[in-house]
Amino acid sequence: MYHPANMLTHNGLAKCWIYPPELEQLMSKPYNRTPSPPTLEFMSCKDCDMYGMCRLASNGEDANVTNTLVKRRFVLRRGEYLYRSGDTFHEIYAVRHGSIKTYIYSNDGRTQITGFHGRGEIIGLDALNGMRFASEAIVLETTNICEISFPHFLGLSRNIPDLQDHMLAIMSHAILRGQQMMLLLGKKNATERLATYLMSLSRHIDKNKSSHPAYKLTMSRRDIANYLGLTQETVCRILARFQEDGIIKIEGKYIYFVDMDRLANLTSESPTEQ
Amino acid sequence: MYHPANMLTHNGLAKCWIYPPELEQLMSKPYNRTPSPPTLEFMSCKDCDMYGMCRLASNGEDANVTNTLVKRRFVLRRGEYLYRSGDTFHEIYAVRHGSIKTYIYSNDGRTQITGFHGRGEIIGLDALNGMRFASEAIVLETTNICEISFPHFLGLSRNIPDLQDHMLAIMSHAILRGQQMMLLLGKKNATERLATYLMSLSRHIDKNKSSHPAYKLTMSRRDIANYLGLTQETVCRILARFQEDGIIKIEGKYIYFVDMDRLANLTSESPTEQ
DNA sequence: GGATAATCATGATCTGGATCAACAAAAAGT
DNA sequence: ACTTTTTGTTGATCCAGATCATGATTATCC
Known part of the structure; x- marks a missing residue:
């Protein structure tokens, strides 16, 4: 898989296990080479577009507390990769706060950005055909990410049909978005x-x-x-x-x-x- | 929903219940205003890209015989619509033989063709977010279509996890296709x-x-x-x-x-x- | 079978946005 | 604070592909 030379590191180590909101907030505060990062105000799960899905996974109980679907959250900073093309696929990711860009390569090295993703959006869904990421995801600002193990999700959705329906709707929406982009780029x-x-x-x-x-x-x-x-x-x-x-x-x-x-x-x- | 004036009829009546292959073949033979339609050679389900999915639904038995997933097949001819934008969504469709084009409108009436779909491809997946078709599907040649009731599919997939996985993979593939088109149109x-x-x-x-x-x-x-x-x-x-x-x-x-x-x-x- | 309408093909011209260039402003690094 | 690098801005020029135009094929219809 083609990768142009790139200065940025794939900082998988920046990831850390789930922690309370206060600590989370602290961790995304101003930090060495970032003079004035966006202030990451405390964000309840209730403000997230994924709340519906997380709650479904928790059998209707408050997802902010149960963490049934999301087992891990972490923070990435500007320039860090969430995943790279060719990486084997295990998780999908929800943007809890911040923004991420995704892009693909043509085989002669041109890139096409395929989306900018903000709070509540899920990314990585293009990888579950083939079980490898075809795109790259890079973080544009200090970003709070919820990680969802895909096997875990599949297991949950076996028992919670609504969860499956929700995922199908989200994927359908992603297909629609692609069609709208074709219209934009083509016409x-x-x-x-x-x-x-x-x-x-x-x-x-x-x-x-x-x-x-x-x-x-x-x-x-x-x-x-x-x-x-x-x-x-x-x-x-x-x-x-x-x-x-x-x-x-x-x-x-x-x-x-x-x-x-x-x-x-x-x-x-x-x-x-x- | 915007619909430009169009001469072609939405021939829902052309649909008919499932029938044996021989009759099916007969029905798609040359027909009044079509001087030389494509010869629709008999096609076993085994040649269809959907066979894997149909067989999963039939618990591994021959899908050609069991028809567990597909309850209805029908033939449409050139110029007939499979669905139109705004139609309520109940079924997804697999192209068994033939070809179909799908397209969307901008609100000022420009159209963008979003795909040409041949044998074994599934269409209609963009509708299950919102439960209405956002695109239109029109048949380009005499085409044999397998209709899959979406509620029926959901019911089956509750008990057959592999079927659900298969659908997710198909939708993931559709998302990938959209990204490739963005690269093509953008770069x-x-x-x-x-x-x-x-x-x-x-x-x-x-x-x-x-x-x-x-x-x-x-x-x-x-x-x-x-x-x-x-x-x-x-x-x-x-x-x-x-x-x-x-x-x-x-x-x-x-x-x-x-x-x-x-x-x-x-x-x-x-x-x-x- | 012959009229009519789509579709296809190719040449001449025009133009929206790319490319090239040069500098300003802001970030990042020391 | 001061250099270096990246990002943003604006003007001048150019060109790939759109548009316009015209005729040739090929379907469709009665």
């Missing part, structure tokens, strides 16, 4: 791609940051461009135009959504649907 | 796209047709172009160039693979993998 122009992408961030938007809903872009312009089948320069230019037009406002890594209706219109999708 | 040029597409047909290649492996293109140039994020004209030109270069040979709807090694090199993927 939309650069402006529409950017607008669609920015709108898709709205799910993670922080409404308490300022007068306008804000989002912290943990990925670089280059990453966004790669994901959308464009170049860095084009992404820059279009973001600048959106800002000139008063649709967004950019301040460093933060993007403020000033006029989301207008942004929605630029996606070529009606704003009500999604 | 490959027109020549590479065509070469990749033609190579992907090799799975269905008929080696007995002539001196060279042959494939009958049941989809139009326009469909291929749409699928690959190109225009009709570009597809035409590149196919013509491939022919000039002695890589393929085109005769009407048939394409002959003259030099598959050279074709594989043009995909940007090493020929050994895939």
Whole structure:
């Protein structure tokens, strides 16, 4: 399997066994070479999109307490790999807090980013056909990850049919997402791609940051461009135009959504649907 | 849900209950407005990629006889819909023989073909999140379809864990396919796209047709172009160039693979993998 | 079988976004 | 604090593939 030279280490050792929320919070605090990491506020399982699934596994009891599905949580920092292509598959992962990018290689070394994954999202599902990861997952900011042993999950789902149904729905959703990306890459122009992408961030938007809903872009312009089948320069230019037009406002890594209706219109999708 | 005006009828009535192979064969024979339909040779379940799954459902017995998983088979003809976007989801479908294209709409009416599906492939898996079809499936030639009731499947898989695993693997594979398409649409040029597409047909290649492996293109140039994020004209030109270069040979709807090694090199993927 | 409509093919022109280039700003490292 | 590296920004130029146009085949329909 092709791997271009890469400075980043595969820090499997950064993983550690499950620990109480207070300690967890402490562990993700500012740390040597990271001047101002995102503050990792305490997050209850109840705020996680995976809560439904975790609760199903716990027979309806509070998943935050029972930990039936998730046996292990750990923290990874920017630049660390969660898995690499070719790794044998044992676990799937849920993002509890933070963000991760996944990408694949063409055989001549070009890469295509296949997704940015935020809180509550499950990744690694592309590996369970073939039992090896075909993609790579790299962490974009200090990220809290729930690890789910796949054999353990299968065992649980034998007795809890709803859990199986839930997984099928999640995988079906991933297939849908792929189809939407085919539409974006195959039929939309650069402006529409950017607008669609920015709108898709709205799910993670922080409404308490300022007068306008804000989002912290943990990925670089280059990453966004790669994901959308464009170049860095084009992404820059279009973001600048959106800002000139008063649709967004950019301040460093933060993007403020000033006029989301207008942004929605630029996606070529009606704003009500999604 | 958006539906552009369309001449073709949603012929749900073309469906009929399961019937013996001989009758089945008879039913798909030449028929009024179809001057020379593809001859539908008798096909045993053993030749179908779904055989493994059907046999699992039948507890290892011959699926051709037991019909545990598939309760109904039917034939659709060119231009008929298998399902349309917005239809409520009850069944998934396996292509037993023939070919089907699936596509989605952007909200302003552009379409993106999301796949061409041949024998042994399962379609409809994108619907089980939301329980409505998000895509449309239209038949490209006289096609033999196995219908699998999804609730029935779920019931079976409760008692047959391997069946569930098999389904997860199939869905995982569909996710992988989507990622590969993102790479193709996001990073490959027109020549590479065509070469990749033609190579992907090799799975269905008929080696007995002539001196060279042959494939009958049941989809139009326009469909291929749409699928690959190109225009009709570009597809035409590149196919013509491939022919000039002695890589393929085109005769009407048939394409002959003259030099598959050279074709594989043009995909940007090493020929050994895939 | 002959009219009509799709589909396919190929040439001429145009353009959205890539590429190239040069610098500014921010991170990371010492 | 100061250097080095990475990331972001903006302008000038170029080109792969879209668009436009026209005719040749091939299906479809009555």
